[in-house]
Amino acid sequence: MPLTIHHLGRSQSERIVWLAEELGIEYKYVFHKRDPIFSPQSIKDLHPAGTAPVIEDDSSPFTKNKVVLAESGAIIDYIIAAYGEGRLSRTPKDGEEYVHFLEWYHWANASLQPALFRVLMTRRLSNDPEAVHVKVGTAKLERALSMIENRLGETGSYLAGNDVSAADIMAICTLTTMRGFCPIDFDEQKHKNILAYLKRVGDRPAYQRAMKICEGEDFVPMLGPKAVQFSFPY
Ligand SMILES: N[C@@H](CCC(=O)N[C@@H](CS)C(=O)NCC(=O)O)C(=O)O
Structure with a gap:
């Protein structure tokens, strides 16, 4: 191998x-x-x-x-x-979906993941939710989440379009496991498309296998509205 x-x-x-x-x-x-x-x-x-x-x-x-x-x-x-013979990516042959794919694939790691970690860092710097850096960090993350929420409202399924792609594979860990480092709850109404998306992903056998391989049988992926802070060592 x-x-x-x-x-x-x-x-x-x-x-x-x-x-x-x-x-x-x-x-x-x-x-x-x-x-x-x-x-x-x-x-x-x-x-x-x-x-x-x-x-x-x-x-x-x-x-x-x-x-x-x-x-x-x-x-x-x-x-x-x-x-992978190109599977899970998109190419110019996929037309508009290619353009969406490009944006979400890169945005997930270049903007979404840093937005979550900015909140983590700013919370560490201050316990005051009104401190300017905390407010800015939280607002930027909320803007990022509303982008995803709106996009999933358009596709009704995944970020690039109807089917799963590497853009989802890039984004999902920020919306799930990474929330164990920076607990961010999702709102049942405001984030309803994100919550449906997490369920859709959580139902995928390949995702279930991967999470068991990575974190063991007892680990429960953070697919629901409530985030749970990890404690280390575990
Ligand atoms: N942008 C990098 C980030 C890699 C990264 O920071 N990974 C974290 C895991 S979530 C890590 O290795 N943390 C341990 C450390 O930095 O010591 C990527 O996507 O590969």
Whole structure:
């Protein structure tokens, strides 16, 4: 099995396991436990970024050298091109859906994920919900959530269109597992499309398999309105 996926517990690297399960490709899975909340040495030894996800590929179709890749988007593009026959991505042949795909795929990790972490950091800086940086952080996240809510209202299903894509694989962990670091509740009315989307994803066998592989049988993915703060070590 040439492809190895490294997952750090309760982290964005669940994306890559979900991707591989959706594609039905073979891979070797390696779990790394947080130390106590950051990457352990075993992740830092793999790649100078010291972050998860990381993949290794011993027989890349693109180079004779061993591939060691960090960064979710790069890894997703690589796996889809190398082993996924383009599935779960969109191309110019998909017309308008391609354009939507591009925006949501990149926005998920470049804007949505930082918006959640901005709230996490600003809450740490101040307990006062009226402090200006807390208010700005919260407003930016709320704007991001309302973008998703409206988009899901348009498609009635997934971010790029009717079917799941890598844009969803990129976005979902911010709306689920990452809320364990920064508890953000969803409102049953205001976020009803997001909640229906989380249920839709949670019903996917590949997502269910991925979450069990990543976090074990007892872990309950955060697919409902209420977020639960993780405590470490776990
Ligand atoms: N933009 C990067 C973010 C990677 C990242 O920060 N991963 C977190 C897991 S959620 C991590 O490795 N945290 C541990 C650490 O930074 O020590 C990606 O999408 O791959």
